[in-house]
Amino acid sequence: xxxxxxxxxxxxxxxxxxxxxxxxxxxxxxxxxxxxxxxxxxxxxxxxxxxxxxxxxxxxxxxxxxxxxxxxxxxxxxxxxxxxxxxxxxxxxxxxxxxxxxxxxxxxxxxxxxxxxxxxxxxxxxxxxxxxxxxxxxxxxxxxxxxxxxxxxxxxxxxxxxxxxxxxxxxxxxxxxxxxxxxxxxxxxxxxxxxxxxxxxxxxxxxxxxxxxxxxxxxxxxxxxxxxxxxxxxxxxxxxxxxxxxxxxxxxxxxxxxxxxxxxxxxxxxxxxxxxxxxxxxxxxxxxxxxxxxxxxxxxxxxxxxxxxxxxxxxxxxxxxxxxxxxxxxxxxxxxxxxxxxxxxxxxxxxxxxxxxxxxxxxxxxxxxxxxxxxxxxxxxxxxxxxxxxxxxxxxxxxxxxxxxxxxxxxxxxxxxxxxxxxxxxxxxxxxxxxxxxxxxxxxxxxxxxxxxxxxxxxxxxxxxxxxxxxxxxxxxxxxxxxxxxxxxxxxxxxxxxxxxxxxxxxxxxxxxxxxxxxxxxxxxxxxxxxxxxxxxxxxxxxxxxxxxxxxxxxxxxxxxxxxxxxxxxxxxxxxxxxxxxxxxxxxxxxxxxxxxxxxxxxxxxxxxxxxxxxxxxxxxxxxxxxxxxxxxxxxxxxxxxxxxxxxxxxxxxxxxxxxxxxxxxxxxxxxxxxxxxxxxxxxxxxxxxxxxxxxxxxxxxxxxxxxxxxxxxxxxxxxxxxxxxxx
Amino acid sequence: xxxxxxxxxxxxxxxxxxxxxxxxxxxxxxxxxxxxxxxxxxxxxxxxxxxxxxxxxxxxxxxxxxxxxxxxxxxxxxxxxxxxxxxxxxxxxxxxxxxxxxxxxxxxxxxxxxxxxxxxxxxxxxxxxxxxxxxxxxxxxxxxxxxxxxxxxxx
Numbered sequence: 001x002x003x004x005x006x007x008x009x010x011x012x013x014x015x016x017x018x019x020x021x022x023x024x025x026x027x028x029x030x031x032x033x034x035x036x037x038x039x040x041x042x043x044x045x046x047x048x049x050x051x052x053x054x055x056x057x058x059x060x061x062x063x064x065x066x067x068x069x070x071x072x073x074x075x076x077x078x079x080x081x082x083x084x085x086x087x088x089x090x091x092x093x094x095x096x097x098x099x100x101x102x103x104x105x106x107x108x109x110x111x112x113x114x115x116x117x118x119x120x121x122x123x124x125x126x127x128x129x130x131x132x133x134x135x136x137x138x139x140x141x142x143x144x145x146x147x148x149x150x151x152x153x154x155x156x157x158x159x160x161x162x163x164x165x166x167x168x169x170x171x172x173x174x175x176x177x178x179x180x181x182x183x184x185x186x187x188x189x190x191x192x193x194x195x196x197x198x199x200x201x202x203x204x205x206x207x208x209x210x211x212x213x214x215x216x217x218x219x220x221x222x223x224x225x226x227x228x229x230x231x232x233x234x235x236x237x238x239x240x241x242x243x244x245x246x247x248x249x250x251x252x253x254x255x256x257x258x259x260x261x262x263x264x265x266x267x268x269x270x271x272x273x274x275x276x277x278x279x280x281x282x283x284x285x286x287x288x289x290x291x292x293x294x295x296x297x298x299x300x301x302x303x304x305x306x307x308x309x310x311x312x313x314x315x316x317x318x319x320x321x322x323x324x325x326x327x328x329x330x331x332x333x334x335x336x337x338x339x340x341x342x343x344x345x346x347x348x349x350x351x352x353x354x355x356x357x358x359x360x361x362x363x364x365x366x367x368x369x370x371x372x373x374x375x376x377x378x379x380x381x382x383x384x385x386x387x388x389x390x391x392x393x394x395x396x397x398x399x400x401x402x403x404x405x406x407x408x409x410x411x412x413x414x415x416x417x418x419x420x421x422x423x424x425x426x427x428x429x430x431x432x433x434x435x436x437x438x439x440x441x442x443x444x445x446x447x448x449x450x451x452x453x454x455x456x457x458x459x460x461x462x463x464x465x466x467x468x469x470x471x472x473x474x475x476x477x478x479x480x481x482x483x484x485x486x487x488x489x490x491x492x493x494x495x496x497x498x499x500x501x502x503x504x505x506x507x508x509x510x511x512x513x514x515x516x517x518x519x520x521x522x523x524x525x526x527x528x529x530x531x532x533x534x535x536x537x538x539x540x541x542x543x544x545x546x547x548x549x550x551x552x553x554x555x556x557x558x559x560x561x562x563x564x565x566x567x568x569x570x571x572x573x574x575x576x577x578x579x580x581x582x583x584x585x586x587x588x589x590x591x592x593x594x595x596x597x598x599x600x601x602x603x604x605x606x607x608x609x610x611x612x613x614x615x616x617x618x619x620x621x622x623x624x625x626x627x628x629x630x631x632x633x634x635x636x637x638x639x640x641x642x643x644x645x646x647x648x649x650x651x652x653x654x655x656x657x658x659x660x661x662x663x664x665x666x667x668x669x670x671x672x673x674x675x676x677x678x679x680x681x682x683x684x685x686x687x688x689x690x691x692x693x694x695x696x697x698x699x700x701x702x703x704x705x706x707x708x709x710x711x712x713x714x715x716x717x718x719x720x721x722x723x724x725x726x727x728x
Numbered sequence: 729x730x731x732x733x734x735x736x737x738x739x740x741x742x743x744x745x746x747x748x749x750x751x752x753x754x755x756x757x758x759x760x761x762x763x764x765x766x767x768x769x770x771x772x773x774x775x776x777x778x779x780x781x782x783x784x785x786x787x788x789x790x791x792x793x794x795x796x797x798x799x800x801x802x803x804x805x806x807x808x809x810x811x812x813x814x815x816x817x818x819x820x821x822x823x824x825x826x827x828x829x830x831x832x833x834x835x836x837x838x839x840x841x842x843x844x845x846x847x848x849x850x851x852x853x854x855x856x857x858x859x860x861x862x863x864x865x866x867x868x869x870x871x872x873x874x875x876x877x878x879x880x881x882x883x
Contacts, residue, residue, distance in 0.1 A: 343787045350787075590770065636773035682820045683782065683791040683875065686772050692782060692789045700770040700782045700789055 013054045014107040015332065018398075020047040021100050025401050028096055031077075032089040038078065045074045051103065053240065057186070060106045062114065063099075066121055070095050073127045082127060091123045097405055164195065164228045168250040172202075172220030177244035179215070188221070190237045195227025220246075335431070338391050342578060345381075345388045346675040346694070352381045353696035389576055394434050396474045396483070397425035402438065403445050407470060410449040417456050417467040418449050424474040429481045430576035436553055437483070437573070440546040444485045444569050445470065447543070452489035452567055462564065464488065480555075481575055486568035492561040494518045501527065519559045523547040551655075551707070554580065554597050580676050580693075582703065584669040585651070588638035591701040592665070593674055593693060598706040600652040600660065602668060605645045616642070620650055620662045627652065630710060631664045636688055653706050661710040676703065743859075745831035745866055746813065748796040748804070752866045753826075754833060754859070759815045759871065763829055766810040776876050777803070780825060785814065792823045793874050799850045817871045824874070833866070835859055840868065 027044035030036075052067035073092070076082035084092070098117040105112045169191070173184055191197055202220040212218075227234065231251050238247055356374055400422045411418040429437075453459075453468030460466050469488045474481060494515060501507045501521045513521075521527060525544040550557045555573035574580070574597070582593035583602075609621050610629065619626040629650070633639040643664065650662040674693035677700075679686060690705035743754035744763070769781030769792045778797035782789045792812060796804045804810065804825055812823040840857040856870040 347787045350784075638771070638773065677787070677789045679782070679789055682789060682822060683772075686774065688773055692770075694784045694787065694789075698784050699768070700784050702770065702772070 010058060012332075013058065014103065017051050017054065017103045017107075020050050021096070021103060022398055022401055023047040024099070025096055025404070028089065028093055029404060031084050032086070032093065036077070036084045041074065041078045041084075045071065045078055048074060048099070051099065055103075055106065056190075058106075060102075062112050063102045063106050066095075066102055066117070066124075067099060069121060069124050069128075070099060073124050076128050088127060091120070091127060093408060094120050095124045097408070100405075164226055165231070165251055167223075167225040167227065167231070167234055169223040169225060169234070170220070170248045171223060171238070171245055172247075173217045173241065173245040175215055175217045177241050178217060180244060182241050182244060184219075184221070187237060187241060188223070191223060191225060191234070194229045194234060194237070195225050197226075198224040333391075338388075342388050342392070345385050349381050349385055349675070350694050350696060350698060352377055354698060357696060389430075389578060390428075392431050392576065392578065393428040394431045395426050395428050396434060396437075396481075399434055399438055399441065400425050400472055400474070403441060403472060406442055406445050407449055410446055411453075414450055415455065416449065416453050418453050419467055419469050420445075421469060421471045422473070423471070427474040427476060427481060428575075429474075429573070430578065432577045433481070433553060433573055433575070436549065440549045440571075441472075441483070441485070443543070443546045445472070448485055448487040448489070448567075448569075452487035454490050458490075462490075476575075477572070479575065480572050483571045483573070484568055486566060488566040491563040491565055491567055492519055492522070492559075494563070497521055519561055522559065523557070553577070554595060556597070578676055579673050580703065581671070582674050582693075583651070583671050584674075584695075584701070585632075585649070585665040586667045586669060587636070587665050588633040590638060591669065591695060591699075592632065593701055593703040594651060594653070594663065594665075595690070595703065595706065596671065598653045598655070600654050602649060602651045605648070605650045605662075605664075607646055610645045618645065620645070622652060622662070625660075627660045627662050628710075629662045629664055632704070632709070633664075633666075635709060653710070655707045655710055659710065663704075663706070663709070674701075674703070740834055740836050743833040743835065743866075743868070744813065744829060745833050745861075746811070746826040746829045748799070748827050749801055751801070752830060752864055753795075753869045754831075754866050755813065755815060755824075755869050755871060757832070759817070761814040761816055761821060764812050764814065764823075766806045766808070766812060766825065779876060783812075783823065785821070785823070788821065790814065790821060790823050791875070792825050795824045795826055795869075795874070798874055799854055800848075801850075815871055817875065820875065822871075822875060824871075831861075833859065833861060835861075843867070 024044050024047035027040045027047070030040050031044070048067055048071045052064055052071055055063040055067060070092075073082065073095070077084050077088075082088060098120050101117070102112060171184075171187070173182075177184070188197075188199055191199075200222050202222060203218070205220065206212075206218040225234065231249060234249060238245070241247075356378065359370060359374055404420045404422070407418050407420040448470045449468075453470065454462070454464075456466040459468065471484070471486045473484045476482075497518050498507075498513065498521070501518075501524070502509050504527065506521065506524050506527065507513065522543045523546075527544065547557050550571050550573070553573055554577070555571055557569060557571045559567065559569050561567035580593075581596040583596060583599060585592050585594055603622070605620055611619050611621065611626070613619050618629040620629050629645060631642045634642050643666070645664055648664050648666050649668050650664055651668075652660060652662050654660050677692045677694060679689065679692050679702075686702075688705055688709045689702045690708075691703045692700050693703055695701050742757040744757050744760050745752055745754040747753070764785075767783050769783045771781040772779060772791075775781070778794045780792040780794050782791050784790070794804045796802060804827065806825065809828060810825060811827075811829055812825055813829065814821060814823050840859060842857055843851055843855045844858065851867075853873065854869055855867045857868045859866045859868065
């Protein structure tokens with residue numbers, strides 16, 4: 001197997017790990033809520049077990065060891081030996097965090113400092129010690145019908161004086177084993193690790209070459225193993241191939257036959273088909289004299305091939321007893337491919353628009369069949385575009401799950417008791433939005449726990465439960481996603497905020513501010529009320545950064561707070577960054593697009609509404625407030641002389657920080673949805689321009705960056721010089 | 729035209745030759761993605777004069793560089809015969825506006841002559857060397873710095 005395939009399989013493993021981790025976290029949180037039914041516990045157990053299994057194949061020892069003790073603790077919960085009390089769940093949740101860290105570290109190939117999680121590891125182990133009366137007692141198997149793993153607590157492995165056992169194992173894989181991408185080499189290697197092994201390959205079942213079924217399995221092994229491990233450990237090696245091979249294990253001469261073996265024997269007897277192992281087939285024929293396992297070609301190092309198998313195998317075992325939950329099948333697709341598809345569909349939409357235009361120009365109106373055909377095409381292209389966009393959509397669930405960890409950590413660090421409640425995790429939004437939401441959301445959650453929620457004693461004194469509550473909800477509302485973070489803490493201390501703003505010179509001492517205005521002071525750069533700067537939040541960067549990143553995503557953020565009852569931060573974001581609702585306007589013969597989110601209103605300036613201010617400044621009066629007028633044409637350098645305001649149209653825009661300006665353009669074309677194209681990819685950033693799009697006629701139109709345009713940075717002649725050096 | 733059917737020796741390279749005014753230039757064919765006709769470009773605000781704007785290349789936004797202007801030879805007046813040579817420069821794809829494509833050359837690395845020592849800044853910056861072909865002089869253009877240095881590129 002080449003390095004590339006190995007890397008690919010490794011990548012798949014870590015992708016699956018992410019899913020398992022999220023599954024695990026979800027289950028643990030449900031258990032924490034008190035719904036520790038066997039289905040939930042099993043789901044968590046399976047997730048941890050799968051990670052362990054895969055990690056074993058990649059020799060990620062630290063990960064395997066930790067997962068193993070975690071798994072043991074979970075197994076105790078599953079078997080009823082350990083009750084998932086809040087204290088226990090706290091340890092479990094932290095163990096889950098450590099597991100996630102270990103997976104991440106393994107993925108990035110980082111060294112893991114064992115001391116960093118040693119405390120948790122021993123706490124996890126302690127869980128099984130307190131509850132399990134005798135460590136080495138084998139599990140009561142029939143207590144729980146869904147037992148898959150016979151894994152003994154790790155401690156048994158560490159005991160040095162365990163007497164060794166002689167095992168005789170007969171192992172004959174059936175074709176399904178290979179069909180499920182399992183591999184005998186892997187099993188044998190694993191077995192070899194348990195002790196001193198002597199494997200003999202039985203090739204007697206191999207038929208003549210012309211009778212060989214390439215999909216069959218013809219090889220069997222008899223293995224003598226001398227190991228200090230218990231039979232359960234030996235059996236665990238075969239766990240993933242159980243039911244796919246005929247297996248018998250004799251311990252010190254005593255036969256141990258399992259149900260699976262009998263079932264296997266039966267099925268083989270019924271089918272009566274001999275089996276060949278496709279991999280080893282040619283090998284066996286070429287070298288019949290060396291039937292040892294070493295004869296297997298070493299190059300077929302198939303270890304990782306078993307990674308997809310564990311989950312499937314366990315799921316199979318699970319389905320025997322648990323109710324079968326219908327799951328949607330998914331495929332993994334590279335993001336690039338989706339993007340390419342989206343680009344092509346964008347092209348299709350443009351082409352379709354061009355075609356329509358040509359048909360109208362060519363005056364085909366008389367031929368109604370052409371027009372009807374075109375309308376159908378338009379309908380179809382629109383549907384295709386929507387479906388393709390839906391591919392990029394992702395639920396916010398993983399993002400929310402990351403936040404629950406954040407809440408735990410911050411609550412631990414600040415000595416507060418906080419519970420995170422999430423709603424609407426299934427709400428879908430574009431992948432890029434999900435990714436770029438992580439940082440602002442982290443800030444907000446930290447703030448809510450660190451500043452919002454009071455210390456337990458303060459809460460109790462105020463007549464609230466000691467445990468604070470942070471709620472995070474997501475919902476679709478009129479074509480946008482609205483995410484709210486609220487806490488039931490003290491609310492914003494408005495006098496303190498006001499005093500702090502005055503002290504920092506952000507507002508005048510005698511400024512008249514409404515409650516809402518004061519709340520919005522939090523979003524000013526450099527504002528922080530934290531009396532002591534904590535390592536978690538309160539370094540004076542925070543809410544302004546949050547606001548900036550939300551605005552950069554085309555979103556808005558608002559805040560509402562009631563003293564003593566808590567605060568709510570509400571964010572409204574576009575569902576996708578690939579398309580944008582905009583207003584197409586004409587400026588000096590060019591078509592420009594103004595993002596609709598920035599537009600407040602449009603109006604045709606009348607003579608008396610425009611007033612001059614200073615040398616060349618102009619303001620426009622809108623309902624008795626004066627807003628600066630920005631001539632887009634001169635700002636962008638499309639014309640040298642400012643246009644007469646009366647001949648154009650004023651678009652009143654609001655920027656992220658709430659300031660209003662009137663953009664002066666020649667005329668408004670229409671309102672439309674445009675596909676966003678990057679300018680940076682092939683060129684670079686252009687001041688005042690956010691991105692580009694392609695119009696129906698195939699030409700490129702630029703999308704205005706309203707914030708940059710009104711900030712006046714473009715006026716600075718030096719800025720232009722600095723930006724565009726000669727490149728020499 | 730040169731015979732490009734020759735089995736390419738390891739030292740042999742192919743170039744796309746084009747003209748701007750009376751001068752001839754060429755670029756390595758490996759960097760050329762396609763050659764297409766001129767379409768009006770959307771101007772970019774505050775761009776240097778040699779950046780003619782951007783056009784739509786099958787869904788991607790393609791900046792158009794007026795190569796003659798870039799080289800200090802004066803603004804190119806696009807005609808229906810003008811062509812855009814779409815080239816890849818590092819990670820970016822740009823279109824070069826030139827008067828016409830004149831030839832495909834096959835020549836060896838060894839026959840490249842160093843740029844004659846002239847005072848022109850342009851020659852020093854953009855010309856890597858010259859070839860003599862049938863009595864003509866064709867300058868080999870290096871495209872590393874045809875695009876303006878923007879914030880992104882400088883970062």
